Amino acid sequence: MIAHGLLGGHHVVHRTDRTLAGCARGGIPRRGGAAPCHAISSGRALATASDEHERRRVRRDHRRGSRSGREHLGPPSVLRNRSSRSPPILKFAPGGELLDSWGEGDFAHPHGFHIDPDGNIWATDANGSETVLGLSAGGRGQQVFKYSPTGERLLTLGQAGVAGHGPDTFDRPTDVAVAANGDIFVTDGHGTNNRVVKFDRDGSFITTWGQTGAGPGEFNQPHTIALDSAGRVFVGDRSNSRVQVFEPDGTFVVAWTQFGRPSGMFIDEDDRIYVTDSTSNSRNNPGWKRGIYIGSAKDGVVTAFIPDPDLAEQEQNRISGASGITADRQGSVYAADVGPHRVRKYVTP
Numbered sequence: 426m427i428a429h430g431l432l433g434g435h436h437v438v439h440r441t442d443r444t445l446a447g448c449a450r451g452g453i454p455r456r457g458g459a460a461p462c463h464a465i466s467s468g469r470a471l472a473t474a475s476d477e478h479e480r481r482r483v484r485r486d487h488r489r490g491s492r493s494g495r496e497h498l499g500p501p502s503v504l505r506n507r508s509s510r511s512p513p514i515l516k517f518a519p520g521g522e523l524l525d526s527w528g529e530g531d532f533a534h535p536h537g538f539h540i541d542p543d544g545n546i547w548a549t550d551a552n553g554s555e556t557v558l559g560l561s562a563g564g565r566g567q568q569v570f571k572y573s574p575t576g577e578r579l580l581t582l583g584q585a586g587v588a589g590h591g592p593d594t595f596d597r598p599t600d601v602a603v604a605a606n607g608d609i610f611v612t613d614g615h616g617t618n619n620r621v622v623k624f625d626r627d628g629s630f631i632t633t634w635g636q637t638g639a640g641p642g643e644f645n646q647p648h649t650i651a652l653d654s655a656g657r658v659f660v661g662d663r664s665n666s667r668v669q670v671f672e673p674d675g676t677f678v679v680a681w682t683q684f685g686r687p688s689g690m691f692i693d694e695d696d697r698i699y700v701t702d703s704t705s706n707s708r709n710n711p712g713w714k715r716g717i718y719i720g721s722a723k724d725g726v727v728t729a730f731i732p733d734p735d736l737a738e739q740e741q742n743r744i745s746g747a748s749g750i751t752a753d754r755q756g757s758v759y760a761a762d763v764g765p766h767r768v769r770k771y772v773t774p
Contacts, residue, residue: 514546514576527576533557533565537600537612537649538749544574549598551615553588562586567595569611580628582611590618592630602650602658604673610658614647621647621660621675634675639665642677649690651698653722661687661700666710668700668725681725684718686710688748689761698722701747703733703763715746717760717771731758731771 512526513535534552541547552566564586571580588596596616603609607626613619620635621644635644649661657678658671666686670678685702686709692698698720705713715733720726733746747769749761758771 514548514572525576527572528570530563531565531570531578533562536615537569537598539601539603541603541607542605545579545603546572546574547601547603547609548572549601549611551597551599553597553616567597569595569598569601569609582609582624582628588616590620592622592633595622599646599648600650602652604652604656608673610650610652612647612650612660614644614663619644619647621650621658621671623673623675632675634671641680642669642671642675644669648688651690651692653692653696653698654694657722659690659692659698659722661690663687663704666705666713668698679725683725683727684720685713685716688745689750691750691752692722693752696722697752699750699752699758701750701760703745703748717747717750717758719758731760733762734769735762735765 512529513532514526514528532548532550532552533554534550534557535548536551537547537549539547548570550566550568550570552562554566555562566586567588568581568583568585570578570582572578582593583595583598584593587594590596595611595613596618597614598611599614600612601609608631609624609626609628611622611624613622617637618635619637620633622633623631625631635642635647637643637645639645643665644660644662645664646662647660648663651659653659656673658673658675660669660671662669662680663686666682668681668684668687668690670681672678684698684700686705687700688703689701690699700718700720702710702713702715702718704710705715714730714736716736717731718727719729719731721728735746745764746762747760748763750759752758756773760769760771761767762769
């Protein structure tokens with residue numbers, strides 16, 4: 426049996442041992458109210474914010490949940506917030522107190538999010554438009570940023586507001602993952618490139634692979650990326666409804682279709698893989714349900730499924746289920762629901 430509690434309003438979840446972090450769907454403020462968060466990364470604590478009113482509301486909701494209260498909280502959290510009225514990256518203590526913030530002016534559409542083994546924070550800006558939510562993007566977008574744990578920008582990949590398919594440009598990068606040796610992998614998937622781009626730890630281009638298609642090593646909206654303990658590269662090829670596995674040099678290994686239509690993905694230290702399907706319905710992926718697929722990254726065997734609690738809304742295309750995903754060492758699973766703007770925490774009683 427899996428129970429769940431509700432927290433905040435997020436879209437993509439990612440994890441490290443000690444922190445929770447997240448990012449909003451865009452860096453442009455929404456007219457008339459607070460804007461939701463798009464991605465978060467962590468171990469045991471959950472929080473979100475967009476403005477002061479929203480921060481107070483989330484703290485109250487957090488304390489209310491019987492299965493997601495203080496007893497489950499860990500060290501300080503980091504998240505990315507949608508509204509440019511606040512800095513886009515916010516760092517919170519486990520109880521929800523705001524500790525630090527940074528990143529003003531960097532993002533138009535924060536999307537992918539990763540914390541590397543050294544605690545550095547990585548985020549992609551998937552904006553490819555001159556405007557976001559009817560407001561000017563200010564030339565931002567098409568980049569990947571690396572920040573230190575204290576918010577110093579350490580590295581920038583791509584050119585602000587410039588789309589391309591070369592070694593130093595992206596077309597709406599969706600996600601980023603960093604290997605133990607520092608190599609950087611970016612899924613360049615919300616535009617037309619449909620590829621993975623690999624850089625060394627200093628940001629120098631190494632290689633790229635993939636093109637639009639449905640064959641081995643081809644992609645149709647590579648939306649999420651993760652690495653297993655052996656350094657293999659797992660790509661959620663969302664519009665092809667599969668996970669593709671590669672060696673670090675881009676050599677194709679296998680494609681798995683048993684994980685639905687991947688939006689988010691997380692692989693823990695035991696090579697357990699968690700894949701979210703936030704978009705399946707009778708039109709996009711007939712016969713599959715939205716939810717969280719859990720299995721082995723070693724052989725692809727699915728061992729558990731957490732159905733989307735809002736499956737009754739599955740055929741409403743404006744509704745989307747869990748997109749981001751992470752799990753902690755205690756076995757709790759955190760899923761970020763993009764439609765309702767909530768994080769759900771699932772535990773095994």
